[in-house]
Amino acid sequence: MSGAVAVVVAAGRGTRLGGAVPKAFVPIDGRPLVERSVEALLACPEVAAAVVVVAPEEIGGTRARAAGALPGVSAVVAGGSTRLLSSLAGVEAAVGAEVVLVHDAARPFVRVATIAAVLDAVRRHGAAVPVIPVPDTVKQDDGRGFVAGTLDRASLRLAQTPQGARRALLLDALRKAAADGIDVTDEAQALERAGFPVAAVAGDPGNVKITTPRDRDEAERRISGEAHDLLRIGHGYDIHRFGGGRPLILGGVLFDGEPGLSGHSDADVVLHAAMDAVLGAAGLPDIGHRFPPGDPRFAGASSSVLAREVVAEVTFRGCAVVNLDLTLLAERPRIGPRVEAMRSAVAACFGIPAARVGLKATTHEGLGALGRGEGIACHAIALLRWRRDAS
Numbered sequence: 343m344s345g346a347v348a349v350v351v352a353a354g355r356g357t358r359l360g361g362a363v364p365k366a367f368v369p370i371d372g373r374p375l376v377e378r379s380v381e382a383l384l385a386c387p388e389v390a391a392a393v394v395v396v397a398p399e400e401i402g403g404t405r406a407r408a409a410g411a412l413p414g415v416s417a418v419v420a421g422g423s424t425r426l427l428s429s430l431a432g433v434e435a436a437v438g439a440e441v442v443l444v445h446d447a448a449r450p451f452v453r454v455a456t457i458a459a460v461l462d463a464v465r466r467h468g469a470a471v472p473v474i475p476v477p478d479t480v481k482q483d484d485g486r487g488f489v490a491g492t493l494d495r496a497s498l499r500l501a502q503t504p505q506g507a508r509r510a511l512l513l514d515a516l517r518k519a520a521a522d523g524i525d526v527t528d529e530a531q532a533l534e535r536a537g538f539p540v541a542a543v544a545g546d547p548g549n550v551k552i553t554t555p556r557d558r559d560e561a562e563r564r565i566s567g568e569a570h571d572l573l574r575i576g577h578g579y580d581i582h583r584f585g586g587g588r589p590l591i592l593g594g595v596l597f598d599g600e601p602g603l604s605g606h607s608d609a610d611v612v613l614h615a616a617m618d619a620v621l622g623a624a625g626l627p628d629i630g631h632r633f634p635p636g637d638p639r640f641a642g643a644s645s646s647v648l649a650r651e652v653v654a655e656v657t658f659r660g661c662a663v664v665n666l667d668l669t670l671l672a673e674r675p676r677i678g679p680r681v682e683a684m685r686s687a688v689a690a691c692f693g694i695p696a697a698r699v700g701l702k703a704t705t706h707e708g709l710g711a712l713g714r715g716e717g718i719a720c721h722a723i724a725l726l727r728w729r730r731d732a733s
Contacts (some may be wrong), residue, residue, distance in 0.1 A: 345390025346461055347439035348383040348504065349432030352376045352409070352447035353397045353421030358554050364397060366447035367405050371565040375552060376409055379449035383504065385695050386457040387686050389443065391416040395432040398422075424525050426532065430516040432507060432637065442512060443504035444529045448552040450561070453662065454506065455653045455693030456546050460506040462650070469507035471530040472545035473499035502545040502609050505529040544654060572728040573664070575659040576623025580614035582717035583711075592670070592677065592718070593701070594646045594687030600675045603718060606635040610645035611720040612701075616666055616688060617645075617652045619724035622632040624656040649691035656726065657693075664725040665698035673715040677703050 352366030352375075352507060359365050380392050391414055398420040400406045410418040419435045421428030429444050438444050441464055445452065456472050464471035476495040484490035505528060507515075508530040515536035519526050528539045552561055570674045586604035590597040593612040603609035618628045626632075632646055632655075633640045640648070653663065666688065670677060677684065681701055689696040708712035 345439075345478045346441040346464075347416070347436040347504070347509075348380075348389050348392040348443045348445055349436060350376060350383065350392055350394045350447050351425065351428050351432060352381055353400075354425075354448075354473070355397070357554070358727065359519050359558060360514055364400070364405070365552070366396070368552075370450065370552070370558065370561050374405075374408075376447040377412055379445060379447045379452070380409075382413050382450060382452050382454075383443065383457060386454045386693075387463050387689055387696050389457065390439075390533075393432045393435045394418045394447075395428045395435075396561060405709065407527040425528070426516060426519055426524075426526050429529055429532075430513075430520055433516060433727060436509060438500055439509050442509045443506045444512075445504035446551055449503055449549055450552070451564070452502075452549045453546055453657065453693060454695070455650070455657055456502075456543075456549060457504060457656075458693055459543045459650065460504055460691055463534065463543045463594065464508065466508040467539060467541040468511055469505075469530070469533050469538055470541040470543050470561045471528070472502045474502065474545040476500060483490075488597045489641075492628050499542060500545075501528055502528060502549050502551075503528075506539060507533060507538075507540075512624055513704040526716070540668040546657060547606055574623040574625075574661070574728050576619040576621065576724045577632050578615040578618030578620075578622060578628075578638050578717065578722040578724070580611045580618065581712075581717055582609045582611050583717035584715075588642075590675070591645070592680075593668070593684035594649075594691060595680055595684045597675050597680070606644050607633065607640050607643040607648065610672060611612065611718050612668055612684070612688065613645035613649050613691060615720040615722035616668060616692065616724065617649055619722040620652055620656060620663060620692065620726065623724045623726040624659060624661050624728075626655065626659075644686070653691070653693050661695050661726045661728050663692045664727050665694065665700070666692060666725075667700040667723045668702070669721045670701070670703040670718065671706060671712050671720065673702060673705050677701075 367374045394409045476498045480493040482490040515532040582603035588602035590600040590602045685699040686696045
């Protein structure tokens with residue numbers, strides 16, 4: 343899948359938030375919500391550009407020009423009178439994109455891991471929405487101020503953004519809803535209505551929407567408090583011998599023509615070491631406990647998939663990966679020409695920008711089993727930010 347384009351919907355007035363400034367341009371710790379949301383989306387290596395949708399009266403004004411000047415923004419377009427029409431305008435402006443993500447400008451805390459999970463599901467299913475479970479018992483109102491019944495919350499989910507889809511599918515769904523005069527409340531509803539299946543992926547409770555003054559105050563406290571979060575360091579190490587008759591995969595990148603490594607999964611020593619470093623920083627057991635080598639479910643498993651499971655686990659526990667530093671120990675292959683591809687692949691697995699992945703390689707100068715070229719090893723160091731309220 344080529345790089346996705348994010349459509350950031352910033353056309354609402356945000357009357358519940360109050361004030362004369364449209365909600366998307368309300369500053370949080372000195373920076374408008376829309377700026378923070380665009381930056382968060384573009385931190386995902388697979389998101390190539392962003393389209394910002396503003397209210398028609400903003401076009402040509404100072405705020406729209408400022409949005410257009412943000413790094414990575416390819417266009418600023420006028421929205422419509424409803425969420426549906428604004429989304430449609432943004433998706434139509436994402437010309438040439440195979441995949442689009444539609445995101446609320448008022449969700450500035452979306453994590454790269456959530457964005458990557460949505461894009462991965464779009465690859466496999468065509469459309470996806472991040473969701474979280476409903477934590478409270480849900481009552482149905484009878485319209486007269488009494489309870490009509492209790493809904494089974496086990497099957498209910500709260501939708502978040504970004505919601506992703508192949509652009510052609512979403513255009514078709516939004517245009518059908520607009521033609522029928524149906525005011526859908528999100529992109530997934532338009533896709534459902536058009537008969538397109540929408541995959542549900544795990545959202546993030548921290549991916550909150552700023553709607554009320556209380557939300558804004560909480561966001562201010564959250565941003566100012568991030569500087570005081572706990573930082574945890576973890577170390578990981580993995581080693582595999584050559585053999586097993588499989589292709590060589592290092593850091594999620596295939597090395598054609600090179601002998602593969604022996605192991606229960608795909609034997610990717612780079613991602614295995616990185617996962618152990620992340621798990622160690624989070625105070626969790628290593629990958630041998632999480633993905634037992636004797637378990638047939640993980641025979642030949644993609645380490646890229648396993649790494650995303652590790653990220654989901656540490657995210658649930660209130661941690662976020664800040665950066666990774668990796669050192670490969672091998673006589674072969676020479677990874678120099680593939681370093682940037684490996685950094686990008688590792689970054690996508692762990693939900694961080696490629697700039698936060700360090701990757702080096704060294705030989706053993708002929709010493710020991712590694713020096714004799716019998717296998718490959720990797721050391722990894724991970725830095726995690728751990729929210730104090732989650733520790």
